[in-house]
Amino acid sequence: MNKAMSKVFIVSVVLFVALVVNLTWIMVVRAQWFQDRPQNKRSIAKEMKIKRGDIIGYDGSVIAGTERRSGYYYRDYPNGTLAPQLVGYDSIRYGRSGIEAQLNDELTGQSSDLGVQNWVDKLLGRRPKGANVKVTLVPAVQKVAQQQLQGQKGAIVLLDPKTGALIASASAPTYDPANLEDQWARLIKDTSAPLLNRPTQGLYVPGSAFKVVTASAGLDTGKVTPDTQFVDTGTYVVFGGKVTNYGGEVYGPNNFTYALTASINTTFAKVGNTLGRKRLIAGAQQYGFYQTPPLPLPAGEIVASGRYGKKGLLSPDAFMDPLDVAWAACGQEKLLATPLQMALVAGGVANGGRVMKPYYLQEIVTSEGQVVSKAQPEQWQVATKALTADQLNTMMQNVVNAGTGTAAALEGIQVAGKTGTAEKGDGTNLAWFIGFAPAEDPQVCIAVVIEDTQSTGGEAAAPLAAAVIKTALAQPALP
């Protein structure tokens, strides 16, 4: 009996030694590895002892400030919740998103390029002070964009086409980042996805709004001119299938300018097949499709536009038959685009064919008031020749003056744009408007998308664009 008991004791010893070995493994060998896991939110609590830098709007008002409670700094939002999906949340339990995550090192003063004082603090082991981040969002415009979306699902993105500065980025439904802990369980279950940053993460069928891209490729390659004549019979038969017009309309003879004004599918399908798959897709790539737009956001919070298959973004070289090309030229088929990308399409046309790199970071100011980083507008893509951009500009003015986009027209300001209405097959539409203003010297470009609506892009999206553009152009200063 004693021998057996000794053996059982030895087994116990072995088990306990295994515990100690495993503890050593976790607490010493792999300790840093565990610290570095993205699921590990423990460092957030330590960082919440640091006075976090403010996120400041373009007009100098505070979008996200801090409030100190029992030794920890919490975010507060003195001017209401502005662009919470882009600005992001900062939660001790659920981590961070958006700009809060992207610029965390700067906001917590841990970045290595925050000036001499910060560097000295670090050497002396002092708790760093966060730097303030000034963004290009203009609160007055952002507020109107959010109001316009209230009660609906969708997104509005407004940029300066000449610099790429993001002036407004609204996503609906929205949420309150101030009380995230209490809402989290509901928010992650909500099928209307309030946490999703629709302008950069929402992938939508672009519909007729994409016709700007098709037209651009057609004009740029010389395959069509604004005056090229077409005849619409209501149906374009191709490769064993057919392309029809929205609402079953028949337009008869039309030129290319009128085809964009009235959004004639059959004409764009024909142009698409004249271009062929390669030139059509290349035209889209010139506007930035198939690339993740270079707006600095955490991985997954900004996605590329293009043709999507079951496993995500398809290669630009993926096979398309002529019927696919015909529908893709009308913005259907497997095409998906983010509102940001569609705003950049309008911006490319507005800026004489050059798409600027989108950005939201105006400047970083250290706690000592030193500006350590300032926005430098850069060109991103050359989308078209200047002449093509001019022609498209005129054609898009026509859309607002005499076509599907009349609801976007403004008194005394020439707006140019293009509507889109993608039928979802369940009786609801996806309504689009993309455009820019003033057409002769564009200051802003915009994309509006409304989900689950009974109306068309001209009815549901164009008036919202008009309201936001009007507010933006009335601002004393834009980035």
Place this chain on the structure above:
Amino acid sequence: MSRRNLELGFLVLAGAVSTMAYVSVYTGRFREINRISIIYGLVFVGIFVLLHLLERIFLPQADPFLLPITALLAAIGLTEIFRIKPSLALVQGQWLLVGAGLFVLTVLIVRDHMKLDRYRYLIGAVGLALLVATIVIGTTINGAKLWIHAFGFSIQPSEFAKLAIVIFLAGYLDDKKVMLSVPQRHVLGVPVPAFKYFGPLLVMWVLSLAMLVFMKDFGMALLFMSIFVGLMYMATARVVYVVAGAGLFAAAGAIAVYIVPHVQDRFEVWLNPWPYASTTGYQLLQSLFTIADGGVVGAGFGRGYLLFPDRTPVVPDLQTDFIFTAVANEMGLLGAAGIVLVYLLFVWRGFRIAVYAPDGFSKLLAAGLATAFAIQTFIIIGGVTRLIPLTGITLPFVSYGGSSITANLMLVALLLMVSNRTNIIRGGSDLERRKLAEKG
């Protein structure tokens, strides 16, 4: 030095360590220091001084290590619970008082553990009844059915059933060990003892399986199976029981993984917690992060990051199943490994008592209790560190929980009684021998 004076010395040592821990928590959260906390510490010291005095009178030759270890672990537990949620420490302190009362009653009523052997079937039946009652009228908390609500308290009967089953098995196996060691016939070349001796043990196996399926509790099932297999082996020295027991339990475990979703979740999370980081694997991963954060020396009692700013624990159930996580975070590897070694010291004393005991029943009783204690400790520390699948079971003396601390104090009382009897028979004074004889 006499055993009791040695014990007193160790108790003073444990008291010194505990006081430092308390002071560290207080200074870490100085805003909360108050008179009640000090009275509290004095009550704690008082309890163990009384238990020590009780031993001086009734168990003069009992092992001098067990009570100081108990005091040290209970003090660390109370300190950590106080640090996590002060109001719970007050409740736990009351449970410690109840446990101490049961300790005293066990010593005074039982007097000599040899008496227990006479009532083994009754005790075994009570243990069985407790488990069956849990299955029938128990309440499910955190997916496992372990609690009975009665008289305004939540009782975890399996903690007490553990003691009853060990007493029963020690008596039963001591009686039948010869029969069980001699195979009556062979099945496929494997020696098998007669069914009538083997039968009750099959009942035990079915019981473990039932615990797994109905109580959905892998930990308790594993604990009971280990007690049972361990005692079978120690009684008969036949490895075949270990192999058969392990095989049967593995089979039962495999079945449970397939048919009990709660057990399945735990198993999947154990294999790979990362995909479940925000759902079923949240608790385990937060535990690992919290332990890893402890480093070599830890931040010190009251100084680790264990609570969110709203004072909820960073790991759900931190004060109960995950108390070791809290200790490891604040005391570091040195402290965590130290605690494991303190548990091992307890287990060593348990087996030492068993080896020196003069009779089979005493041997099996002490060894069974030591095995139960060792396995329970291993299951929960291994669980929160992802060495084995996580299962809700308390860390003896440290975890928050009334049933656990009272049952384990009774376990200590039983071990002390066995060691007292052994030491008196092996070298006590005539007076002590006479007293012992009177008890029986």
